[in-house]
Amino acid sequence: MRRVPIVERGDWRARAADSGFRFHTIDGARYWDERAYYAFTLPQIERDLEDPSVELHQMALALVDEVAGSDALMRRLAIPEPFRDWIAESWRRRDGHLYGRLDFAYDGTGPAKLYELNYDTPTSLFEAAFFQWQWLEDQRESGRLPATADQFNSIHEQLVERFAVLSAQLPPPLVFAAMRSSEEDQGTVDYLRDCAAQAHLHGAAVALEDIGLSDDGRFTDPDDIVIGALFKLYPLEDLFEDDFGRALPGSGLRLLEPPWKALLSNKGVLPLLWERHRGHPNLLAAEFDDGSALPAGWVRKPLHSREGANVAMHMDDGRWIESAGPYAGPCIRQALHPLPDFDGHYPLIGSWIVGDAACGIGIREDDSPITRDSARFVPHAIVEDGARSVFYA
Known part of the structure; x- marks a missing residue:
C-alpha cells in the first residue's frame, strides 16, 4: 500500500457537476482530492480487506441474533426500552437490509484493524461507488495509470442487484428521505434513488422535515399519502429521541435500513464482539467504559458518535488527541491502533458491504489521526509493482 502523487484531471470539477456530485468542495475546501491515490496489490485487497470484511460481517450478524433475544444485551447497548421489541421483531422477520461500511486501519503490512461499523447511515457512498471508478477509467485512458490498473469496486452493481431483491419486500409507496440542509446526504439519497430505479424500484425524494404523522399514527408524505417503506438517511438513535420517532413501533412503517441495524450502528458492538472473539486478528481489544481515567494506549468513544466527534486518544507517549462534538452518554474504550x-496524511479505509457481500472500498484521509467530518476522499487503484514507473506521469 502506497500513497502515490498523480496529476489530477483538468476537468474533474465539470465531471463532478455533470454527475450531480455537488459536495466535492465543502466550505471552500476540497472534499474530493485526486492529487494522489492509494495503490494496493491484489493480495492486499483480497486477503487483508475483502476476506476479513466478509468474516466480520457474519460475526456482526451472529451478534445481532444474540442481542435481539436478550433484554440484558439491549440494556448494555443503551437501547431505549420502548424500541427493544420493535428492533427484535424486525430481526426475527429478517427485514431486508441494504448496505453498511466497516472502517479499518491498514497500512499494507499486517491485519486490518476494525475501528467501527457504520451500518445504519453510512455515507461517502457515491464517491466510492461511482466517482472514483470514473477517475480510474479516465486516468487509464490518459496513460497516467497503466491499462491493467483495477479497483476493488463493484459497489454500484451490487446496489442495483440488492434493490432488485428488496423490491419484493418493501410495501409501496417507497420514499427516500434526508435532511433538507445536508447537501451530502441529499446527494447520497439521489444516488441511491437512481440505483433503485435501475432495478425498477421507484421512490420519491422527500425532505425528512416534510414527513408527517396522521391521527392514526401513520407516517405520511407532503400529500398526506401514507408511506409504505422509508429509506431514511438519518440516525435511528436520533429518531428515538424525536416525538415522531417515538411513533415508529406502532406505525406499520417499513424502514430501510431496518430497525435491527440500530444494534450495529452502536459502538457497544465492539466490546461485545471482542468478548466473543477475543484475540481475533482484525479486532481491537474493547470494553465498556467505566468512567475511570483512560490509560495510555486506549481510545474513548461514545456509543453514538459520528464523523470522529468526541473521540479521546491517549497516546502511548502520554499525549492526548481529542476531537470536539455534540455527543455524550455512555462510552466504550478501544485499544489504540493509530x-x-x-x-x-492519515487514511481510513471504509470497506463496503452491500447485502452480505464485500464489494469495494473508499478511503477518507485526514491531517489528524482522528478522521473528522473535514476528511478528504482519495481514490485508490490496484496495480502491479511493475507499473510503478507510470505512477508519476
Whole structure:
C-alpha cells in the first residue's frame, strides 16, 4: 500500500457537476482530492480487506441474533426500552437490509484493524461507488495509470442487484428521505434513488422535515399519502429521541435500513464482539467504559458518535488527541491502533458491504489521526509493482 502523487484531471470539477456530485468542495475546501491515490496489490485487497470484511460481517450478524433475544444485551447497548421489541421483531422477520461500511486501519503490512461499523447511515457512498471508478477509467485512458490498473469496486452493481431483491419486500409507496440542509446526504439519497430505479424500484425524494404523522399514527408524505417503506438517511438513535420517532413501533412503517441495524450502528458492538472473539486478528481489544481515567494506549468513544466527534486518544507517549462534538452518554474504550501516517496524511479505509457481500472500498484521509467530518476522499487503484514507473506521469 502506497500513497502515490498523480496529476489530477483538468476537468474533474465539470465531471463532478455533470454527475450531480455537488459536495466535492465543502466550505471552500476540497472534499474530493485526486492529487494522489492509494495503490494496493491484489493480495492486499483480497486477503487483508475483502476476506476479513466478509468474516466480520457474519460475526456482526451472529451478534445481532444474540442481542435481539436478550433484554440484558439491549440494556448494555443503551437501547431505549420502548424500541427493544420493535428492533427484535424486525430481526426475527429478517427485514431486508441494504448496505453498511466497516472502517479499518491498514497500512499494507499486517491485519486490518476494525475501528467501527457504520451500518445504519453510512455515507461517502457515491464517491466510492461511482466517482472514483470514473477517475480510474479516465486516468487509464490518459496513460497516467497503466491499462491493467483495477479497483476493488463493484459497489454500484451490487446496489442495483440488492434493490432488485428488496423490491419484493418493501410495501409501496417507497420514499427516500434526508435532511433538507445536508447537501451530502441529499446527494447520497439521489444516488441511491437512481440505483433503485435501475432495478425498477421507484421512490420519491422527500425532505425528512416534510414527513408527517396522521391521527392514526401513520407516517405520511407532503400529500398526506401514507408511506409504505422509508429509506431514511438519518440516525435511528436520533429518531428515538424525536416525538415522531417515538411513533415508529406502532406505525406499520417499513424502514430501510431496518430497525435491527440500530444494534450495529452502536459502538457497544465492539466490546461485545471482542468478548466473543477475543484475540481475533482484525479486532481491537474493547470494553465498556467505566468512567475511570483512560490509560495510555486506549481510545474513548461514545456509543453514538459520528464523523470522529468526541473521540479521546491517549497516546502511548502520554499525549492526548481529542476531537470536539455534540455527543455524550455512555462510552466504550478501544485499544489504540493509530492510523498509518503517509507524510502527514492519515487514511481510513471504509470497506463496503452491500447485502452480505464485500464489494469495494473508499478511503477518507485526514491531517489528524482522528478522521473528522473535514476528511478528504482519495481514490485508490490496484496495480502491479511493475507499473510503478507510470505512477508519476
